[in-house]
Amino acid sequence: MDLVSDRGRRITVDELNTTQLLSHARKEANKRKLDDVLIVDVDAHHYENEHMQEILPFMPNDVQRQLAMASTARRGPGGSLVPGQVGYQDMGGRVTRYPLRGSEKTGEGKIRDVQLGHRWMDAMSVDYSCLFPTGMLAIGLHPQKEMEVELTWAYNRWLTEKVLPDSDGRFYSMLNLPFQDPDACLRMVEEFGHRKGVTGFMVTTVRHLGVHDNAYMKTYRAIEERGLSLAFHSGVNWGETVFRGLNRFISVHALGFSFYNILHCTNWVINGMGERFPKMPVMWIEAGLAWVPFLMQRLDHEYMLRSSECPLLKKKPSDYMRDMYYSSQPMEVQDMGALETTFRMINAETQLLWSSDYPHWDFDLPTVIWDLPFVSEKAKHNILGGTAARLFKLPPRNEKQKANLAKFGNVAA
Numbered sequence: 040m041d042l043v044s045d046r047g048r049r050i051t052v053d054e055l056n057t058t059q060l061l062s063h064a065r066k067e068a069n070k071r072k073l074d075d076v077l078i079v080d081v082d083a084h085h086y087e088n089e090h091m092q093e094i095l096p097f098m099p100n101d102v103q104r105q106l107a108m109a110s111t112a113r114r115g116p117g118g119s120l121v122p123g124q125v126g127y128q129d130m131g132g133r134v135t136r137y138p139l140r141g142s143e144k145t146g147e148g149k150i151r152d153v154q155l156g157h158r159w160m161d162a163m164s165v166d167y168s169c170l171f172p173t174g175m176l177a178i179g180l181h182p183q184k185e186m187e188v189e190l191t192w193a194y195n196r197w198l199t200e201k202v203l204p205d206s207d208g209r210f211y212s213m214l215n216l217p218f219q220d221p222d223a224c225l226r227m228v229e230e231f232g233h234r235k236g237v238t239g240f241m242v243t244t245v246r247h248l249g250v251h252d253n254a255y256m257k258t259y260r261a262i263e264e265r266g267l268s269l270a271f272h273s274g275v276n277w278g279e280t281v282f283r284g285l286n287r288f289i290s291v292h293a294l295g296f297s298f299y300n301i302l303h304c305t306n307w308v309i310n311g312m313g314e315r316f317p318k319m320p321v322m323w324i325e326a327g328l329a330w331v332p333f334l335m336q337r338l339d340h341e342y343m344l345r346s347s348e349c350p351l352l353k354k355k356p357s358d359y360m361r362d363m364y365y366s367s368q369p370m371e372v373q374d375m376g377a378l379e380t381t382f383r384m385i386n387a388e389t390q391l392l393w394s395s396d397y398p399h400w401d402f403d404l405p406t407v408i409w410d411l412p413f414v415s416e417k418a419k420h421n422i423l424g425g426t427a428a429r430l431f432k433l434p435p436r437n438e439k440q441k442a443n444l445a446k447f448g449n450v451a452a
Contacts, residue, residue: 056143057155060136061162067406068164075439076420078405079427080160080168082272082324082366082394085152086140087172087194093201097193103186121177121190134400150205159397160209163404166424166436168395170202170210171241176274179246184219191217195231203236211431213239213270218246221254228261238431239268239320244299245276251310259312263319268430272324273300296369300326301334304360308338311351313359320430322364325396329371332384335360361386364430366394367422368403379413388418392427420447 058065068074087094091111098104145154160168175194181187195214203210214231216224224240231237240262242250250271262269275295276282282291300323307313307321323331338356342349352359365385372378385391396402408414408422420443427433428444435441 055136055139057136057158058162061159064404065162065164067404068162071406071409073164073405073409074437075443076164076405076409077424077428077433077435077440077444078163078165078167078393079424079431079433080165080395080397081322081392081427082171082368083156083168083397084171084173084399085156086174088174089141090152090197094193094197097196098189099192100185100189103189107186107190121174121181136398137400140398150202152202153205153210156206156210163395163397165395165405166440167209167211167427167431167433169238170198170212171272172215173399175215176243176272177245177276178215179218179243179248180276180278181219184217188217188220188223191215191223191227195227199231199234199237203234206236208236211236211238211433213237213241213268216240216242216258218242218248218255221252221258224255224258225261228258228265228267232261232265232267237267239270241270241272241324242303243274244271244303245274246299249306250303251306251312256315259316259319263316268320268322270322270324271300271303273297273326296326297330301330304334305338308356308359309349309352311349313362314351314353317362320364322366322392324366324394325368327369327371328365328367328378328381328385328391331360331365332381335384357384361390364390364392364426366392367408368394368396369401370403370407372407375411375413378411382414388415388421389426391422393423417447420444 092108095104095107095111098107143155145151156168156170160166172194175190178187178190181190198212198214203212214227214237216227218224228240232240240258259269273296275291277285277288277291277295279295279298281298282295285291285294304323312321335357338360342352342356346352349356361384370378381387382391393403393405393408395404405423409419411419414422424433425444425447428435435444
C-alpha cells in the first residue's frame with residue numbers, strides 16, 4: 040500500500056512515522072530558531088486505550104479488575120471502558136496517522152508512548168509536555184463511582200510508575216482525580232502528589248458535580264499545601280441534554296469544550312474558591328479563549344447587581360479570573376482584533392500557557408503564538424514556556440534557552 044506524504048513523495052506504510060508526518064513543523068521551528076526557546080506544552084495526549092492490558096492489573100479491587108479485564112477482552116485491545124459519546128471526530132481518512140498509528144515502528148528499551156511522544160516533541164521543538172489521557176477524559180460520565188475510582192487509580196499508577204520515569208524527564212502530568220468520590224480524590228493527592236513528574240491534579244469537566252462543594256475542600260487544601268496545581272480539562276458529550284438539539288458534530292465540538300469550563304469556572308469564581316485557595320494555581324484547559332472575555336463581562340455585570348449572593352468575593356469575578364491560567368488550544372485566530380482584546384483581558388503575558396493538544400486533529404504548533412503580530416518578544420517567551428517553567432519547576436535544556444529565560448525575566452525555580 041502506498042501513501043502520499045506532505046512533500047509529494049510516495050511512501051509505504053512501513054516508512055510512515057511521526058517524524059516524517061511532522062516534517063513541515065520541524066522546518067517551521069528551524070526557521071524561527073525555536074530550539075533556542077524553552078517550550079512547554081501544558082496539554083498533550085496519548086491513547087491510553089491501547090494499553091488497557093497493562094493498566095488494568097493496577098486496579099486494587101479484585102472484582103472490579105476482573106470485570107474490567109473481561110470487558111476489554113470482549114471489546115478488543117483498543118476498547119474503552121469509559122461510556123462512549125454519541126458522535127465522532129473522524130476526519131474522513133484525511134489524517135493518515137489515526138488509522139495507521141498502530142503500524143508505526145518503535146525500538147526496544149523504551150515504552151512506545153514515550154518514543155512516539157519524543158518524536159512529535161522534537162519535530163515541534165517542544166522541550167516538556169504535560170501528558171493527559173484521551174478516552175478517560177469522559178470518566179466523569181461513568182455510571183459507577185467505584186469504577187471511576189478504580190480506573191483512575193490504575194491509570195495513575197501505570198503513568199507514574201511506567202511512563203513518566205521512562206521519559207528522560209520530558210513528560211510530566213497533572214493526574215486525573217476520581218471526582219465522583221471526594222474521599223478518593225484526597226487519597227489520590229496523598230498517594231501520588233509527591234511522585235516525580237507530578238505537578239498537580241486534573242478534573243475532567245465533562246460532568247455535573249459542583250466543584251465548589253465542601254466535600255472537595257480537603258483535596259484542594261492538600262494540593263495547595265504541596266505547592267501543586269489544579270487543572271480543569273474540558274471535553275464534549277453529544278448526549279448532554281442541552282446539546283441534543285444539535286444535528287452536527289461541529290456544533291457540539293464548538294460549544295461543548297467551552298460549555299463545561301464555563302459551568303465549572305462560574306461555580307469556582309462565584310463561590311469564592313479564589314479567596315479560599317489563593318496560593319493554588321488553577322488552570323482551564325482545552326476550551327479555547329473566546330469564552331473567557333464573555334464570562335468575565337457576564338459575571339461582572341451580574342455581580343454588580345447581586346453582590347450579596349457572593350459574600351466571599353472581595354473583588355469582581357473578572358479579577359479572580361485574571362488570577363487563573365488558561366491553555367491556548369484551540370486558539371481562535373479568525374479575528375485578530377478580538378484575539379488581541381482577549382490577550383489584554385486575561386493578562387496573557389503572565390497567565391496564558393501554550394498547548395498543542397497533539398495528537399488530536401485540531402492541534403496547534405508553537406508558531407500559533409510565535410507569529411502573532413501584537414505579542415511582544417517577552418510575552419512570546421512567557422506563553423511558550425517561561426510561565427509554565429516557573430509553575431512546574433522545569434529547567435532550561437540548553438544554554439541558549441537559559442540565556443533567553445534570564446533575558447526575559449523567566450528564570451525557572
